[in-house]
Amino acid sequence: MKQLDAIRKLSDFDKQGRYVYALSDLRKIFHEDSEANLRAGIKRLIKDGILVRASNGVFVYMPARSKGSSTLELVARTIRRGEYNYVSLESALSEYGAISQIPIDRLTVMTTGRSGEFKTPFGTIEFTHTKRNVIDILDNSVEVGRPLRLATQAAAYRDLKQVGRNLHLVDTEVRRALFSNDVENEFRM
Template sequence: MPAQPLQRLYRGLHHLATPQRYLFTPADMRALIPGLSDGAYRSMLSRASSDSILIRVCRGLYLFTPAKPNPGLVLYHTAARLRADNLNYISLECALSDIGVISQVPQNWLTIISSGRSQTISCAAFGTVEFVHTTRTALELNGQLDYDDRCRLWRANASLALADMKRTRRNLELIDWKTANELV
């Protein structure tokens, strides 16, 4: 007797998933159970996300928990996966907090400068990703970004993050200007 679709999905995800690859789109998972109608597939995904094995992180992205991802990196990896076709980099309050220019650490909030449209996306219990649009190109940012392997995203240096704060008219009151001037 053939396995039920949900069992086939889980079995396929167990083979594909690793601690580094644990986020899947519905299209990724669709290939694991090709014979299902669209309605049955959507219904199965709904059932799958109601248990603790497959968690809906946000619209169009699911986390496979048996892969045991690092919880501190899920929001970063989600941002990278959601906008894989755009230029994205960690900037604004997040970048400045990481280098000690802002004393308050944004909890469960990730700010990303993106060549895609501006959007704020709630990612369930993991937090929120805020994408802020830029028209700048990778060539214009050359030398101001470093790639962060753990986060799978580019990261702005201090001078770029400060310039982004001013360009996007963010609140500058939390910035420790003494520390900022030492880094720039």
């Protein structure tokens, strides 16, 4: 692949707001005649700073003008493409102001895929597997104008309890309110 052609194609996708790619996406974009040529071309783009390997098989187009604060979520969505993923646990509770610590370079994500931790140049993504069904996930998370849905405060707290994380980080008043809701829900069943 010629570098100028690659930049043109990636730039065209950037104009549409797309700058994070799985290896399979690049395979479709560049139409190389062999896997070896594709990998060699990607390696040259990485060497020249045009692409950055965010994770195994996930790449970010660095000159992208559309690149913004959602890059880590886009990388997470690309790593677990085809699964239901939503921001939860400490990341969600921090956004709600329910915990005092603010995870600066860490994103905690519940997923129907495998659990795992991925250290990327954009921050660390921690995936925690959930067995919740799709309806439950959609009912207990909201679209917030970002790549991933955000768990409701109650769902993030429930996830935190379910996976056995430290509940002492959660503000006492919030914990009391959420705990009383848990008790009310148990009596309704």
